[in-house]
Amino acid sequence: MAINSINPLNGEVLASFEEMTSNQVDIAIAKANLAFKTWKNKSFSERAVVLSRAAALYRERKEELAMLMAEEMGKKLEHGRAEIDLVAEIFDYYADEGESLLAPKKLSTKDGEGTMINQPVGIIYGIQPWNFPFYHPARCTAPNLIAGNVVLTKHASNVPQCAKAFEQIMIDAGTPEGVYTNLVVSSRNAGAIIDDDRVQGVSFTGSNAAGAKVAEQAGRNVKKTVMELGGVDPFIVLDDANLDKTAEYLAFTKMLCSGQICISPKRIILVESIAEEFLNKVKAHLQELTPGDPTKEGYHYGPLSTEKAAIDVEAQIKKSVEGGAKLLLGGKREGAFIQPTILTDIPSGTPAFDEEIFGPVANVFVVKDEAEAIKVANDSQFGLGSSVYTENEARGIRVAEQMEAGTAFVNHMSWTYATMPMGGVKKSGYGRELGHLGIKEFVNEKLIRTF
Incomplete structure (x- = not known):
C-alpha cells in the first residue's frame, strides 16, 4: 500500500511512499531494542549533544521545513516558521535541563533513608497527528531521548514527507541507528x-x-500511555474585558492553522452585556481575512489539511444550522478551504454544541454572568485548554482556577511552551508532555532504600 503526500491546495500528489511490511517493522523494533541497550548507558552530556545538534539543524533548515508543511498540509509559512522555532526550543530545553530534571532525590524516614532515581524503560512508541508535524513528535522525542529511552514514531499518513524530514534531522544530528525510527x-x-x-x-x-x-x-x-485527545476549549469574555484587543485576538487565534489546533478556542462564551458589541468587532475582523496559497506570503489563511477534512467541517456546520443554530458569518466551503465561520444560538444536541469542529469555526454562547460562564465552560466531556479575558487579573485567576481543563490561561489562548507541562482531563486525555512533568512520564521512578 502506498502512502501519498498530497497538496491540499490542488490535490497534487507530491510524493509516494511504500508502507513497511510487517517484517520490516519487526526489524525496526529489533534495531530499536538493541540500540536501547547502548543508549541508556550514555551519559546525559553525550545524549545532550545529539539534542543540541538537532535544535541547531531545525533553526538552519527552518525555511525549507516551513515550505514543506505549507505544501503537504496547508500551513501558512509564518506559522510553520513559528513551529520550527518552538521545536528547536524543546530540543534545547531538554538538552540543557534533562539531567537536572531527572536528578536523584533523597528521601528520609525515621529508621533510614532512600533515594529516588529515574531510569529509562526502553522503546516508546509515539503515534502523532498531522497538524503540527514537527512539534508533536519533538515533544515525545526530546524528553525520552535525553532520559535514555529510544523512540519509534508512527506519523499521520498525510504528512509522510514531514515525518521523513524529522527522521533525517535526527540522523544528521548524530542519533545512533535505532534510537529514533520513523515507521512508515x-x-x-x-x-x-x-x-x-x-x-x-x-x-x-x-x-x-x-x-x-x-x-x-x-x-x-499493561503498558503505560500518555493521551492528548480532543478539546472544545472555552474562551470566556467577561464584562470588564478590553473588547477591541480581545476581539482582534480571537480572530487571530481562531484562524491559526485554519483553526486546526487541539487547543484552539472552540466555544466562545460571552457575558450578555458585551456580547453584541464583541461579536460585531470579531465579525469585522474575520470579514477582512483572505484565503490563499500557503506557499505564498500576503494572505491570511490557507486550506484545511485535506479536502475531506473541509467536507467534514462543512457537514458539521450544516447539521448545526439545520438543528437550529444561527449562521452569523461564513459557513461555505471551496475545495479544502472553509470560510471563517461564526455560529450562535446553538441548541443542545447539534455538532456545534458538544463536538470538536476542527476548523475555523467559532461557536458562540451568551451567558448572564461570570458564574454561568464557568458553568457553560465546564459543561463538556472535554477538558484540554481554556482561557478567560478580563482587565482584572485576580478575577481572571479566580475563573481560571474553576475551569475543568488541563491548562487555563488569563488574557491569552491556551498555548504551549517547552518549559511548561500541558495535557488534558476528562475525555481530553491524561498525562503531561513538556516541562518537568513530561520527562517523567516514561521513566522508572525507582526507590533505592538504605539502612
Missing part, C-alpha cells in the same frame, strides 16, 4: 506495534475515538 505504516497496521512486548509505552495525540482504542489496546498489554 498506515493507521490500520499501527495497532500491532502496541502488542509487541519490546515496546514499553505509548504516547498518542489525536482524536478521542482513536485514543480510546489505543489506550484499550495498551491496557490489555
Whole structure:
C-alpha cells in the first residue's frame, strides 16, 4: 500500500511512499531494542549533544521545513516558521535541563533513608497527528531521548514527507541507528506495534475515538500511555474585558492553522452585556481575512489539511444550522478551504454544541454572568485548554482556577511552551508532555532504600 503526500491546495500528489511490511517493522523494533541497550548507558552530556545538534539543524533548515508543511498540509509559512522555532526550543530545553530534571532525590524516614532515581524503560512508541508535524513528535522525542529511552514514531499518513524530514534531522544530528525510527505504516497496521512486548509505552495525540482504542489496546498489554485527545476549549469574555484587543485576538487565534489546533478556542462564551458589541468587532475582523496559497506570503489563511477534512467541517456546520443554530458569518466551503465561520444560538444536541469542529469555526454562547460562564465552560466531556479575558487579573485567576481543563490561561489562548507541562482531563486525555512533568512520564521512578 502506498502512502501519498498530497497538496491540499490542488490535490497534487507530491510524493509516494511504500508502507513497511510487517517484517520490516519487526526489524525496526529489533534495531530499536538493541540500540536501547547502548543508549541508556550514555551519559546525559553525550545524549545532550545529539539534542543540541538537532535544535541547531531545525533553526538552519527552518525555511525549507516551513515550505514543506505549507505544501503537504496547508500551513501558512509564518506559522510553520513559528513551529520550527518552538521545536528547536524543546530540543534545547531538554538538552540543557534533562539531567537536572531527572536528578536523584533523597528521601528520609525515621529508621533510614532512600533515594529516588529515574531510569529509562526502553522503546516508546509515539503515534502523532498531522497538524503540527514537527512539534508533536519533538515533544515525545526530546524528553525520552535525553532520559535514555529510544523512540519509534508512527506519523499521520498525510504528512509522510514531514515525518521523513524529522527522521533525517535526527540522523544528521548524530542519533545512533535505532534510537529514533520513523515507521512508515498506515493507521490500520499501527495497532500491532502496541502488542509487541519490546515496546514499553505509548504516547498518542489525536482524536478521542482513536485514543480510546489505543489506550484499550495498551491496557490489555499493561503498558503505560500518555493521551492528548480532543478539546472544545472555552474562551470566556467577561464584562470588564478590553473588547477591541480581545476581539482582534480571537480572530487571530481562531484562524491559526485554519483553526486546526487541539487547543484552539472552540466555544466562545460571552457575558450578555458585551456580547453584541464583541461579536460585531470579531465579525469585522474575520470579514477582512483572505484565503490563499500557503506557499505564498500576503494572505491570511490557507486550506484545511485535506479536502475531506473541509467536507467534514462543512457537514458539521450544516447539521448545526439545520438543528437550529444561527449562521452569523461564513459557513461555505471551496475545495479544502472553509470560510471563517461564526455560529450562535446553538441548541443542545447539534455538532456545534458538544463536538470538536476542527476548523475555523467559532461557536458562540451568551451567558448572564461570570458564574454561568464557568458553568457553560465546564459543561463538556472535554477538558484540554481554556482561557478567560478580563482587565482584572485576580478575577481572571479566580475563573481560571474553576475551569475543568488541563491548562487555563488569563488574557491569552491556551498555548504551549517547552518549559511548561500541558495535557488534558476528562475525555481530553491524561498525562503531561513538556516541562518537568513530561520527562517523567516514561521513566522508572525507582526507590533505592538504605539502612
